């Protein structure tokens with residue numbers, strides 16, 4: 220399927236076009252008779268600020284979001300308490316949910332890890348992953364992903380055995396090369412069942428890895444493997460991130 224790249228000089232324009240895209244997918248999903256909720260998966264890292272800029276600070280976009288119909292999942296989660304500074308839910312809370320509370324707006328539902336199961340020794344991590352897998356729908360309408368400087372996405376890292384995991388929808392990892400080490404993550408079966416996937420990547424620091432991901436030579440990097448799925452994949456980047464990358468970028 221198609222891989223599109225949309226690039227802008229300015230970060231605010233990246234955030235606005237990500238927001239416009241989210242709203243378009245949301246509207247399409249909710250206007251079809253088959254769905255009463257919009258199922259969206261969120262990542263951590265730099266995506267949090269982009270969502271705040273595009274969906275909260277931009278009040279025109281804010282008003283177009285049907286918040287009460289959103290069902291939010293996390294493409295990966297760090298195995299720390301939900302309000303820890305490393306938690307992807309915690310980041311989403313700070314950037315989005317807290318602002319909804321201030322405006323008295325209710326979000327449909329947010330599917331977090333079961334915090335009560337967390338144990339310091341990690342002995343229940345696989346149980347946390349299994350429980351999260353049970354609440355996943357057969358397919359997610361839109362998965363928003365980041366791209367780490369090493370080409371990882373979700374908590375799927377380069378050359379890691381989880382890249383070929385087919386039997387579990389959610390897997391736990393205890394040796395993440397990026398801290399914190401204990402995490403759970405979507406596996407490829409969840410990504411390939413999605414209706415739409417979008418990456419957000421910004422900054423000159425991302426250019427070297429994007430050059431590899433979009434090179435004709437296969438790298439096997441996790442983000443490149445996502446580009447090869449039979450799913451519509453859209454990249455929202457700033458110009459610095461695709462400096463020297465062989466892609467035809469356009470505007471969304």
Ligand SMILES: O=C1O[C@H](COP(=O)(O)O)[C@@H](O)[C@H](O)[C@H]1O
Pocket residue numbers: 262263264265266295296307364365366367368371372373374397
């Ligand atoms: O550790 C993580 O990193 C990736 C990429 O983050 P970014 O800050 O480079 O955009 C993120 O997508 C993932 O959810 C997170 O757990």
